[in-house]
Amino acid sequence: MTHVRIALVAVCGAVLFLSGCSGVDPGGSASAAGTGPSAASGSAPEFDGPWASTFSSMYERAGSDFERQVLSDGKVTDQEYAETLDRFTECLSAYGHYDIDFGDDGGFTFNSPKGSNDDEGVAQVEQCSKESGEGGINALYHWMKRNPENLDESTIMAACLVRKGAVDPSYSATDFDQNQAVEDFPYLSGHGRNDLVECSTDPLGLFE
Structure with a gap:
């Protein structure tokens, strides 16, 4: 049995405050103001708002109809997030994983079946993440909570470190x-x- 810790969007090989799933930049700017998308017949939704470009990129890369449905209105509700995690957990359970524990930051831990190794576990996480939509939906849910207006990541990170006294007050983006x-x-x-x-x-x- 292996106990594995997966950080938020780690299955995408990315760091939360620098890059996102499938090559999507969480700092991507919107092309228009507003709160929701409109969809042209037979085409992908036209997203508006601070996170429009990120929603558009993730929608294009979505691996299931469920993920596209969640993303289609330009937001991820608590209920949609919970359902995504349920789907993800159910998928992992089919591989024999159990005791999946999600943290407040979107990361999670899980126990792999006896005899499996970390590489197998991570590969199964990647597969279930894609099938359930967890990778994109989980990331967007937390990105939008921590930075609703999609402000420049480097700027707000530098300001936060200054605010905490971790770096010199002159520290910049x-x-x-x-x-x-x-x-x-x-x-x-x-x-x-x-x-x-x-x-x-x-x-x-x-x-806080």
């Missing part, structure tokens, strides 16, 4: 980009790494 590229930050305190993790989950302090 450019500094963040440079430090993130080499994974080396000029922390002023011993809790700087924890501050970075907290900022990646809640850069705007919306959950």
Whole structure:
């Protein structure tokens, strides 16, 4: 039996505050203002709002009708998110995984069947993520909660680190980009790494 921890969108090989599933950038800007999409007959929805381009990209890459249905109105409700996780859990259970525990950040842990290895478990997670729509829906649900207006990620991350006292007050978005590229930050305190993790989950302090 293997206990595996999967961070939010880890199955897409991405870091939450820099990139998204299927090559989608969570910082993608919208082409128009508004709150919902309109759909032309026989075509994909025309999304509006701060997250329009991300919804459009994920809709095009959706692996199921369920995922497209959830994404089609330009939002992910609590009920839709819960149903997605139920579908994902049911799919993993068919492989023998159990004790799936979802965190507040969208990441999760699970126990793999006895005799399996981590590579097998991750491959099954990727398959179930695609079949259930978990990858895109889970990511969008949490991205929109932590950054509703889709503000520039580097800017809000830098501001958050300054607010927590992790870096110098002059620290900028450019500094963040440079430090993130080499994974080396000029922390002023011993809790700087924890501050970075907290900022990646809640850069705007919306959950405090």
